[in-house]
Amino acid sequence: MTTHRFTVNVPNPTTQRASVQLRLEPAKRQGFSWLPREFPKAGLKVIAAGLALDACAEEGNPTLKLKLEPFTSIDVHAVVNTAPSKKPGVAGFHLVDHRKGKDVGGVFLVCIDPPLDEPVSQTITTPNPCPATLARNLYLIQPGDDPSKVSRIKSVRPGDILDLVAQITNPTGKSLKNTQVYLEHLGVSNVEFTPSTWNIGTLGKGAVFYATWPIRITAWQTGSFEPSVVVLSQRTDPVRLNGKLSLAFRKELGAGSSSNH
Amino acid sequence: MSAKLRIQDGNPVWLSPSIVPSKDIVVSPNSSPSLATINVNSNDVFVYVKVENTGTLDLGGCTCTSTGAWAIPSLFQGFLANPTATASQTRDGATFSASANGDSLSGAGINFWFGLSASGRRAWAWSPDGRSFAYAASPNGPDWFLTIVSLQNITRSDGSTVLKGHVAATASGLFAGSNPIQYWTNANFGWAGSKAVVASGAYAGGPGWTVSLACPEAPSPNVWENLFPVFPGEVEWALLVSPCGSVVAFAPKRLNSSAPPQTFFMVSTATATETQFRKNNAPTSISSTGANVSMTTTAHTANGVTVNTGNGTTVTVDDPDCTLVGGGIIIRVDRVKASTLPSANLGVLPVGTAVLGILQVGKNSWVKVPNQSGWANQSEKHWCLLAQAYTVDGATIPRPWNGQAANPPPFPIINETCAQRNIEISP
Numbered sequence: 036m037t038t039h040r041f042t043v044n045v046p047n048p049t050t051q052r053a054s055v056q057l058r059l060e061p062a063k064r065q066g067f068s069w070l071p072r073e074f075p076k077a078g079l080k081v082i083a084a085g086l087a088l089d090a091c092a093e094e095g096n097p098t099l100k101l102k103l104e105p106f107t108s109i110d111v112h113a114v115v116n117t118a119p120s121k122k123p124g125v126a127g128f129h130l131v132d133h134r135k136g137k138d139v140g141g142v143f144l145v146c147i148d149p150p151l152d153e154p155v156s157q158t159i160t161t162p163n164p165c166p167a168t169l170a171r172n173l174y175l176i177q178p179g180d181d182p183s184k185v186s187r188i189k190s191v192r193p194g195d196i197l198d199l200v201a202q203i204t205n206p207t208g209k210s211l212k213n214t215q216v217y218l219e220h221l222g223v224s225n226v227e228f229t230p231s232t233w234n235i236g237t238l239g240k241g242a243v244f245y246a247t248w249p250i251r252i253t254a255w256q257t258g259s260f261e262p263s264v265v266v267l268s269q270r271t272d273p274v275r276l277n278g279k280l281s282l283a284f285r286k287e288l289g290a291g292s293s294s295n296h
Numbered sequence: 297m298s299a300k301l302r303i304q305d306g307n308p309v310w311l312s313p314s315i316v317p318s319k320d321i322v323v324s325p326n327s328s329p330s331l332a333t334i335n336v337n338s339n340d341v342f343v344y345v346k347v348e349n350t351g352t353l354d355l356g357g358c359t360c361t362s363t364g365a366w367a368i369p370s371l372f373q374g375f376l377a378n379p380t381a382t383a384s385q386t387r388d389g390a391t392f393s394a395s396a397n398g399d400s401l402s403g404a405g406i407n408f409w410f411g412l413s414a415s416g417r418r419a420w421a422w423s424p425d426g427r428s429f430a431y432a433a434s435p436n437g438p439d440w441f442l443t444i445v446s447l448q449n450i451t452r453s454d455g456s457t458v459l460k461g462h463v464a465a466t467a468s469g470l471f472a473g474s475n476p477i478q479y480w481t482n483a484n485f486g487w488a489g490s491k492a493v494v495a496s497g498a499y500a501g502g503p504g505w506t507v508s509l510a511c512p513e514a515p516s517p518n519v520w521e522n523l524f525p526v527f528p529g530e531v532e533w534a535l536l537v538s539p540c541g542s543v544v545a546f547a548p549k550r551l552n553s554s555a556p557p558q559t560f561f562m563v564s565t566a567t568a569t570e571t572q573f574r575k576n577n578a579p580t581s582i583s584s585t586g587a588n589v590s591m592t593t594t595a596h597t598a599n600g601v602t603v604n605t606g607n608g609t610t611v612t613v614d615d616p617d618c619t620l621v622g623g624g625i626i627i628r629v630d631r632v633k634a635s636t637l638p639s640a641n642l643g644v645l646p647v648g649t650a651v652l653g654i655l656q657v658g659k660n661s662w663v664k665v666p667n668q669s670g671w672a673n674q675s676e677k678h679w680c681l682l683a684q685a686y687t688v689d690g691a692t693i694p695r696p697w698n699g700q701a702a703n704p705p706p707f708p709i710i711n712e713t714c715a716q717r718n719i720e721i722s723p
Contacts, residue, residue, distance in 0.1 A: 222666050233621075
């Protein structure tokens with residue numbers, strides 16, 4: 036037998052005393068359709084499932100009634116015992132929070148045996164991608180500088196404002212109509228940027244448009260991060276163009292620097 | 297027209313299918329990712345959030361649809377040159393009254409007193425869009441003081457607001473002239489679109505032509521001024537206003553082939569500063585080739601403006617009105633330790649934000665939100681992702697919730713722009 040334990044907080048964030056009725060409801064099979072593709076197909080045989088206030092409880096009750104004082108909370112423990120399985124299997128329960136005659140919230144609890152390995156990523160393509168690409172990797176310039184001229188920013192400090200440049204080009208033999216481009220994010224960096232969209236319009240074959248977005252360095256940034264630029268054109272699917280940008284300390288100067296990769 | 301966004305709730309509500317943590321490399325925002333398991337050391341899990349435009353207003357695009365030839369400023373129509381003359385005109389909910397006792401502007405929420413014009417010389421006009429009123433007066437005759445009063449609340453380009461009935465911009469100057477015949481008239485003032493008033497005339501301090509551009513939507517100082525050299529019979533300047541009024545172009549007309557070369561330039565009405573012509577967003581310059589200069593917007597895109605440089609030669613440049621459109625939609629994701637109520641806000645941690653540039657009515661898009669602070673689970677496996685969508689301007693669709701506030705209010709799960717999803721973060 037395998038015991039699956041879950042700890043869930045049950046709060047009362049109001050000014051009134053609250054009566055709470057908790058119950059465990061088995062999840063329906065179709066409720067797992069959105070789970071990872073590696074998700075096991077077989078169901079686990081559930082021997083017992085219950086709720087308890089004791090963290091070490093071996094089993095519990097299907098329902099649990101609580102009284103909560105204003106602005107307090109309590110941890111409850113869901114214990115699910117499943118039979119050994121030769122194949123990987125799954126079982127799921129909704130822990131439903133019922134107050135004042137209606138279901139007001141809940142938590143989805145999933146039991147998997149053996150534990151699920153982290154899946155590897157896959158590339159999800161699209162049938163008709165916008166063919167626009169980056170003509171070169173992303174780079175930074177000083178505000179107001181010509182974005183068609185690649186410059187090397189020597190020193191970056193918190194509070195600096197720079198322009199991120201993405202050279203958008205059309206490598207195909209046909210013009211792209213109604214081309215637009217926007218910056219989706221700057222990866223794991225916490226550099227701030229000003230959201231905006233460029234209406235490029237018709238992007239002729241081989242033409243280059245120099246899209247820019249002001250960014251502000253909010254703290255010392257080290258390492259590289261991967262901004263995501265989205266480009267759209269008529270009768271194609273929008274696509275993400277991923278570039279890489281590095282911000283690194285210059286030890287000899289005690290200041291930061293950026294470089295383009 | 298209503299602006300609405302939706303992040304679809306789940307059934308049950310704590311399992312929104314529109315919030316998906318995933319490791320997948322999803323090429324297109326049209327495609328949906330598959331769910332990843334997360335552990336505390338995961339560094340390649342993004343949160344994808346599907347946002348739908350369920351309103352009747354496209355979001356993030358150019359809001360101005362006007363195209364065509366760039367227009368010359370429209371001269372002020374109201375003019376008096378006698379201290380005892382009177383006038384009364386009403387338009388757009390405001391009445392302008394001129395009398396021997398002083399001039400004023402009144403209406404619902406408007407009670408503005410311009411005072412006395414000692415010389416009796418006054419000129420005035422409503423902006424073409426009816427959102428502002430401009431008034432010029434002169435104490436002595438050749439001098440002038442311009443006041444622009446807002447007839448509605450006006451949001452400046454820096455986000456500040458000019459309240460209805462308040463002064464949006466002022467300017468002053470001195471034109472050449474030594475007697476009333478030579479003093480200025482209404483022909484010296486004009487609305488350049490609805491976002492700038494131009495005052496131009498002969499320079500009082502010597503040869504030259506002086507131009508002031510007062511821009512009510514620009515932050516202070518919101519007046520651009522310049523003194524132009526005069527080349528009689530050789531160069532004249534045409535002021536041309538873009539169809540959406542974001543810039544005023546100064547187009548030099550070369551009246552003969554021996555005229556000194558001149559280049560076109562523009563002034564932004566959002567900043568009251570000069571701005572460059574651009575081609576594919578790289579700076580470019582335009583030289584005048586003749587007298588018949590004109591500019592025409594064919595599309596609100598790069599290379600969307602055709603310039604006749606004067607002799608029939610044309611070049612294209614980026615449309616300054618809408619090649620770049622600021623704004624868009626912010627998608628913000630936070631996480632809290634899972635509790636049975638999403639409103640509990642048990643230690644809100646930010647995950648990250650991303651931007652959806654444009655979203656047309658009836659369309660949807662998966663937005664990729666990076667995790668900027670890791671997946672530490674604080675010894676608790678069960679967490680809840682809280683996603684919200686709102687427009688960058690904070691006004692069209694306001695931010696529904698601030699989880700980083702000192703005492704955040706309950707997450708408004710009932711709001712269409714908010715949704716939640718339980719996740720597990722394994723040790």
